[in-house]
Amino acid sequence: MRQSVATVTKLASVPVGVVVGIGMFLMTEPWCTTSVGPARHGTACLYFPGQALTQPRFSWWLCALTGAAVAVGLFLFSRIVRTPLSAATRSRVAIALRSASLPAGVGVGIGMAQFVSFCSRQEVVLTHICSWQTTYPLWALILVGVAAAAVMLLLARAVAPRPLGRTPSRSALSLGH
Numbered sequence: 473m474r475q476s477v478a479t480v481t482k483l484a485s486v487p488v489g490v491v492v493g494i495g496m497f498l499m500t501e502p503w504c505t506t507s508v509g510p511a512r513h514g515t516a517c518l519y520f521p522g523q524a525l526t527q528p529r530f531s532w533w534l535c536a537l538t539g540a541a542v543a544v545g546l547f548l549f550s551r552i553v554r555t556p557l558s559a560a561t562r563s564r565v566a567i568a569l570r571s572a573s574l575p576a577g578v579g580v581g582i583g584m585a586q587f588v589s590f591c592s593r594q595e596v597v598l599t600h601i602c603s604w605q606t607t608y609p610l611w612a613l614i615l616v617g618v619a620a621a622a623v624m625l626l627l628a629r630a631v632a633p634r635p636l637g638r639t640p641s642r643s644a645l646s647l648g649h
Contacts, residue, residue, distance in 0.1 A: 477630040478554035485546035493539020499529040499587070552631060559633040569628035573621040581617030584608055 530538075552565060587607040608616075 474553050474630055477627075478550045481546050481553070482550035485543045485550065488546055489539040489541075489543025491539075492542045493535045496530045496538055497532060497535040549627065562631055562633040566628040566632035569624050569631065573624035573628070576624055577617040577619075577621030580620040581613045584613050584616055 557565075585606060585608070
């Protein structure tokens with residue numbers, strides 16, 4: 473199982489990094505000329521017709537840096553899984569991944585909750601008043617957070633050393649040692 477996980481993560485590292493970088497670059501937000509703060513029942517933005525409606529949410533260098541970091545992280549993980557590390561090192565990495573799985577899942581869910589959409593609420597004589605709303609429903613945020621935690625648990629399972637005397641069929645059912 474380790475060899476297949478290592479091969480898949482090694483082959484997927486660059487495409488996943490590119491997709492993350494391009495996906496971040498394509499995220500946009502509207503240009504605002506007048507903003508109403510959250511204290512006044514939400515955030516609103518006033519713009520005029522003919523004005524550019526969107527701007528990139530993240531700068532190009534940040535998108536490229538994040539995509540490269542994801543690619544390098546996946547590649548390094550494939551090397552950790554493939555190379556014969558000592559059992560103690562593998563155990564420490566597995567424990568760290570298992571310990572970080574819950575905070576990572578919660579963090580991914582909260583991070584996705586920060587993505588907001590911009591929608592038109594009202595038309596006034598030559599202007600539109602628009603407001604922010606969350607992009608993803610609560611169930612999707614929970615589902616993606618749980619998926620992120622599950623991926624980390626599976627990665628911990630792939631890295632963990634196999635105890636001697638355990639049959640492969642029995643060990644495939646447990647996520648622990």
